[in-house]
Amino acid sequence: MISLAGRDILHAWGKFVFTGIGLGLLIGVTLTMAGVYRGMVDDAKVLLDNSRAQLWVVQKDTLGPYAEPSSIYDDAWRGIRGMNGVARAANVTYLTMQVVHASGDVRAMVTGITMDGPGTPGWPPYLVAGRQVTRGHYEAVADVTTGFKLGDSIRIRRNQYTVVGLTRRMVSSSGDPMVFIPLKDAQAAQFLKDNDAMREQRRRTAANPAFNRPGAPDLLDAMTASQSTNPYVNTVLVQVKPGYQLQDVAESIRRWKRLQVYDRTQMEAILIGKLIATSARQIGMFLVILAIVSAAIVAFIIYTLTLGKIREIAVLKLIGTKNRTIAGMILQQALALGVIGFVVGKITATLWAPIFPKYVLLVPRDSASGFVAVMVICVLASLIAIRAALKVDPAEAVGG
């Protein structure tokens, strides 16, 4: 038995393949949009994964440190470290800012890490080049998407840092690359103003008669010194000893240290449910519309392809071809078109995904459900075309 659909495709294969490719590009855009959404969620998740923390200790009544500002004293970790069940506790600061580089500036999340050696919570868990920070000051490990190279000199506020290591997929929840620097530098960078602002601040303090008393000449110096310290960090990352329940440890820190504690599940809920909720919904909405538009276009294409062949179909009917054969031909063509479209779409989406400025994550499950959706849409679209084909009058083959 000879395949009518195959014959027809071969008859005008160029047109068919190009239609398939066109359709594929559209499907590629839809898959990419799904990838953008997944990438956004993944950015939030890797931020949590990369910190290697089991508990986040933050300021009371805040959703810190990512979704809200949180600041706790930098010696709070000592008390937390001493609590039952805590294996490791490390101070961390986060500050999203412009990092100045020879070729311009880059928006990055500057992360201050406790200098306890590799494996400390908060440190980049893996590198792609260079080494981890060894000096307690003025060294940095940067994500490759910053564009920095090993040995580059970058400026954060007043200080120059040497890039000693590069890492990958270390991003903030909004997709900004991370730059890891020693904690003390990061604490200084958080509050440190430029020279001019510092002079202004000193001048203001000196102009305040309460701080600049003739009878107490050292008071002004003491005031100025106390203004240039930053004894705060944003969070303490905690790892729990084996055999202890996370919830018990979290509860005891909450109760006795009067600080807020989140575990991984709560943190993810905060990031995905609150921090990126609106932008994720925005992308999700766009994805839905794009999917509907794509479905409509697929349906139109198949319908037009069939209508273009209406005369041939009439001839087929005239020579007595069964309706089932004609319907089968249209259905098979639609499915073939869908397969080509999906294959092209998957390829293009994969090829252009790395070019996107933010992370695009193409999940195989999305591709699979995308494939099913394309097939279902093709079947539905071919139903309309089949109805039109079956309604055609065989007389049209000879008439007009």
Add this chain to the structure above:
Amino acid sequence: MKTPPLQRRTLALIAVLLPMLALFVYVALRSGPLAPIAVVVASVEDRAIAPALFGIGTVDARYTYKIGPTFAGRVRRLDVHVGDHVKAGQVLGEMDPVDLDDRIRGQEAALLSAQAQLREAHARQAYARSQAKRYEELGVGRYVSQEMVAGKRQELQVADAGLSTATQQIVRARAEGQALTSQRSNLLLVAGVDGIVAMRNADPGTTVVAGQSVVELIDPDTLWINTRFDQVSAHGLKPGLPVRIVLRSQAGTDLPGRVLLVEPMADAVTEEMLAKIAFDRLPAPMPSIGELAEVTVSLPEIAAHPVIPNASVQRIDGLLGVWTVRDGDLELVPVKLGATDLDGNIQVLEGVKRGDQVVTYSERALTAKSRIHVVDQLKQAR
């Protein structure tokens, strides 16, 4: 004659579809979560490493001399400016004496008047003595009454007492005069040592309180660097170790020095140890006080042990280890780490041995089930 064009078409279609399908399969397997993770591995080597400590400090003067008045008063003159070299004993300035000079003159007059009183007392006493002597003799011949003799004797005693009062008055006036002179000279601001004027806190006419410094002197030969080392990485810090000093104003120039002392008191708030670093030879020109300096302390070399790069160290589920590659399989081997140097090498005391292959760099976080693909350099690092 109908078959060949059809076959050609079939071939053409296959020629388009097959590469597309091949590309699809490649894309599906080589990207995304299904792709093998590119890793870079390194061989563990036995190597001696030279650990070093890194700290940040500020240039500081070992001795600072704050020179100021001991009384509240007004600065009358100040002869030196910031940067001037001064000698020990040099007068730098003077406080306003207000009425002190007048009081000294008054005291001088008081001294003269006391001396005149002394002369008067002497005269009185000499006269009283001769009178007493004369009446004693007249009293022996009974020419005068006993009562008169006793009266003259008493006058002599009064004149003696008057003389001793006048003598003490002179001592007192002289001492008070000296006190005023001392006070006067105390108003001079005098350098105690050879040094450089580092600060000039008040100008002539300024009123200062007692103890406030008007001029600050430093001894430039005793500059040191007040350095802070993070406590977690200060193991092995002790006096006498050689250091390299880089001043912020002279980046790229290493100055030799040594650890002079490690302070017994650490900073409990900032979790740092404090040490003083001395220059082997003081740089010229003299570095500014308060200038930032980076200090690298070289520790003695440690005997050869297996060495791994610090980028390979991972902590997974609380276990500190490295990923080793054996026959293409990944295994997390727990390690016990020893000394580290500033170039990112870590000695391993237990866990891996020479010749083991450890994963240094990876594109993603690894798990024991990850498929890997060993490369020389990751493409992201290029």
